[in-house]
Amino acid sequence: xxxxxxxxxxxxxxxxxxxxxxxxxxxxxxxxxxxxxxxxxxxxxxxxxxxxxxxxxxxxxxxxxxxxxxxxxxxxxxxxxxxxxxxxxxxxxxxxxxxxxxxxxxxxxxxxxxxxxxxxxxxxxxxxxxxxxxxxxxxxxxxxxxxxxxxxxxxxxxxxxxxxxxxxxxxxxxxxxxxxxxxxxxxxxxxxxxxxxxxxxxxxxxxxxxxxxxxxxxxxxxxxxxxxxxxxxxxxxxxxxxxxxxxxxxxxxxxxxxxxxxxxxxxxxxxxxxxxxxxxxxxxxxxxxxxxxxxxxxxxxxxxxxxxxxxxxxxxxxxxxxxxxxxxxxxxxxxxx
Amino acid sequence: xxxxxxxxxxxxxxxxxxxxxxxxxxxxxxxxxxxxxxxxxxxxxxxxxxxxxxxxxxxxxxxxxxxxxxxxxxxxxxxxxxxxxxxxxxxxxxxxxxxxxxxxxxxxxxxxxxxxxxxxxxxxxxxxxxxxxxxxxxxxxxxxxxxxxxxxxxxxxxxxxxxxxxxxxxxxxxxxxxxxxxxxxxxxxxxxxxxxxxxxxxxxxxxxxxxxxxxxxxxxxxxxxxxxxxxxxxxxxxxxxxxxxxxxxxxxxxxxxxxxxxxxxxxxxxxxxxxxxxxx
Numbered sequence: 001x002x003x004x005x006x007x008x009x010x011x012x013x014x015x016x017x018x019x020x021x022x023x024x025x026x027x028x029x030x031x032x033x034x035x036x037x038x039x040x041x042x043x044x045x046x047x048x049x050x051x052x053x054x055x056x057x058x059x060x061x062x063x064x065x066x067x068x069x070x071x072x073x074x075x076x077x078x079x080x081x082x083x084x085x086x087x088x089x090x091x092x093x094x095x096x097x098x099x100x101x102x103x104x105x106x107x108x109x110x111x112x113x114x115x116x117x118x119x120x121x122x123x124x125x126x127x128x129x130x131x132x133x134x135x136x137x138x139x140x141x142x143x144x145x146x147x148x149x150x151x152x153x154x155x156x157x158x159x160x161x162x163x164x165x166x167x168x169x170x171x172x173x174x175x176x177x178x179x180x181x182x183x184x185x186x187x188x189x190x191x192x193x194x195x196x197x198x199x200x201x202x203x204x205x206x207x208x209x210x211x212x213x214x215x216x217x218x219x220x221x222x223x224x225x226x227x228x229x230x231x232x233x234x235x236x237x238x239x240x241x242x243x244x245x246x247x248x249x250x251x252x253x254x255x256x257x258x259x260x261x262x263x264x265x266x267x268x269x270x271x272x273x274x275x276x277x278x279x280x281x282x283x284x285x286x287x288x289x290x291x292x293x294x295x296x297x298x299x300x301x302x303x304x305x306x307x308x309x310x311x312x313x314x315x316x317x318x319x320x321x322x323x324x325x326x327x328x329x330x331x332x333x334x335x336x337x
Numbered sequence: 338x339x340x341x342x343x344x345x346x347x348x349x350x351x352x353x354x355x356x357x358x359x360x361x362x363x364x365x366x367x368x369x370x371x372x373x374x375x376x377x378x379x380x381x382x383x384x385x386x387x388x389x390x391x392x393x394x395x396x397x398x399x400x401x402x403x404x405x406x407x408x409x410x411x412x413x414x415x416x417x418x419x420x421x422x423x424x425x426x427x428x429x430x431x432x433x434x435x436x437x438x439x440x441x442x443x444x445x446x447x448x449x450x451x452x453x454x455x456x457x458x459x460x461x462x463x464x465x466x467x468x469x470x471x472x473x474x475x476x477x478x479x480x481x482x483x484x485x486x487x488x489x490x491x492x493x494x495x496x497x498x499x500x501x502x503x504x505x506x507x508x509x510x511x512x513x514x515x516x517x518x519x520x521x522x523x524x525x526x527x528x529x530x531x532x533x534x535x536x537x538x539x540x541x542x543x544x545x546x547x548x549x550x551x552x553x554x555x556x557x558x559x560x561x562x563x564x565x566x567x568x569x570x571x572x573x574x575x576x577x578x579x580x581x582x583x584x585x586x587x588x589x590x591x592x593x594x595x596x597x598x599x600x601x602x603x604x605x606x607x608x609x610x611x612x613x614x615x616x617x
Contacts, residue, residue, distance in 0.1 A: 069464045069498035076468015106454050
């Protein structure tokens, strides 16, 4: 059983949710870093930040059901010199308390680390009040905010550890339940702002984040086996600052890009990728997979990922469609990069 | 120890000078939140020139007392107080509100030395103050956090979230001042959205409350002494004030929440302040 260097093993990654791994890693970090404090708003158990509280009760603050106060108090603790980790559901973070996150934390460049759980439609059965398909869009628009979407439990552990030493506010978005493991082990280099190539390919590139990464990896295997397609898969775990070089290389090498995310197609990963593509001035086919401009239906997350075509089936369908679309010839393609 | 007569004379001189400079800065700025800046002046004067532990030469002093101006639109007044205290020169205020200036209506902590928190959006400052006070407790530090609230601001639900938390965590190192000038932008607070019985509200949230005349230094001093001595919870000093205090034609007028001054109005305002302090 491989040790990850943190508090859990690969075995745990298969048996713990992203949130449980977060709770375990934060507790471990708390032992090394006396400046870490943890805050929640009556979601100690759901977000697993309560694990830290069990070990370090004096550094743990539950403010009750009051998210505006939660982020304001976090800002005050950061002003007093602490490194606050603040956790509640994504929807309450990015919408209910958006102004406190923007004005109290980002505007003052405070060292607050926000780990938001139950993002996207990962709490599918709860309905729109508890879904959050807008948070990437909201959070990446706040000046100075770093936005990370780990692909699985191993990456959650790495992201939580990495954000400790990253100056300024960080928003890490995780789901609710068990996400399939993307990585065989933790022996890979995780750097904020640097995407990870999960598979190389020359026909098209799938750029994904969160649970969509594993779906993209599966889709690439099927597309290879069934259609002989060579599909590059990029795990764009950091939405901001985004890895422009990797996107520009994908434009150059494949000219066909699909993005996949458990988020609205407005303002999230797909939009971030589109912005980079547009700046290259190159013609490139792009399909954005995600939740369309509507509130999602109720259902189990896997069913919803299938319904909104952000699972392997959906990515395969989009890949076949995009491969059937002609691109204009561009004789100067090589010269312009 | 109550303020001595000598202390009060000194603080009155400061308040006179601050009020004049608020008018001067309002002219430079082309307009300002002059009404609320004048209503909070005596509270800030007592804190910065007598009670708070600060070092204007070292604004980041670890064990300084902190002040969060939750009614952030009073920024023009706080900017003047900080200049008067020596954090920077008065002349910097000539650029107030100008394009590219470090000084906007709502002060930016990262740009103005001595500002402990960037505020302006109402209902945020008390939560930040709760965090600061928790931080001080955690560090076993003796510094205190002062939070200046507007009365209209108490309409924000987040104030009451923070009020609950301050008592829940028994933050006796947190002292609030409520600048109760009875006015918000659209008129009298009681007509726009009634706040009374406001002292009872704070009491019912578990706060130690003290009601005073917010322009009487002896009462301000007594209240701070009592708040500092109080243990087991936070104190809110409800300071009855007059919006525009010191400038007769502005006093008690909601219209002076924000305004500009031409040279005639400015002259009249300065003369009025001088008269109020027996300087005319």
